[in-house]
Amino acid sequence: MAGLVDYISESYNELKNHVTWTPWAEAQRLTVVVIVFSIIFSLAIWGIDTVFSNLIEFYFAKIKS
Template identity: 35%
Template structure:
């Protein structure tokens, strides 16, 4: 009985009380996350490449 009540109340809350964002807002947010992720990945890649080159140069000295 308790589980049934929980499921029914959860469904009612999700349907009537939660404010869901508009689809266009979700699209804009997804594009923003994608662009930010790509910029971050490129930055980390450049830092890694630079570090690799510095370490290779350093080890070649010995």
């Protein structure tokens, strides 16, 4: 149990005294960039999935008839 307390204490000390935190304005800007690229990437994946789905449906419709 003492090992866990030491680990938490050392982790807190590391975060408080040795970590260089990104300025708040830059963190907000980078968060917006990640959100925008996530939306763009998800729309691209959705578009590709829709195209392939339609191609597969068309292919099986041709085979069936």
